[in-house]
Amino acid sequence: MGTVHRAETRAGINHCLEQLREDLPPTWGSLTCSGMLYHLNAAMLMALGELVAEPIGNPAFWHVKGKAAALSDERWPEGVRSSPEALPPEPADFERERARFRTLLERVGTGDPAAPWPDSSRFGPMSGEDWGRMTFNHVRHHFRQFGVWAEGIS
Secondary structure (H helix, E strand, C coil): CCCCCCHHHHHHHHHHHHHCCCCCCCCCCCCCHHHHHHHHHHHHHHHCCCCCCCCCCCHHHHHHHHHHHHHCCCCCCCCCCCCHHHCCCCCCCHHHHHHHHHHHHHHHHHCCCCCCCCCECCCECCCHHHHHHHHHHHHHHHHHHCCCCCCCCC
16 A cells, blocks of 8 residues: 655655646546645645544545545546645745645654654544555646656556
């Protein structure tokens, strides 16, 4: 299972990050490449406890079945509703978001998986291992959306 807590995984993700271009169209959805980076950055801020989102969806589903699916190796479905706090309020600056992504990925990835981590507004209680896996899966999902994911990364 992939996790951003491994340095080689973060290096692979950063290699994919360099393949992104501001004008790259998504294969699904309405996010621009800049907006997608903003969205991933917001999610990493949530993992770090620096951004709090309002709960969305039914906790009885999301805290158990949704969380299990999100942490699995299975491909995520397209078009799942996101927290409004994780969507860009205006056009995002591509280079700024790419630079923030590098910094936030390193911060999440080097965080102690055994330390206490914040709860997720969607999935409830999360360990550091959960956040490392979730961040990996989230990045993989959106980098696939823009055609830059390298399948050998784990």
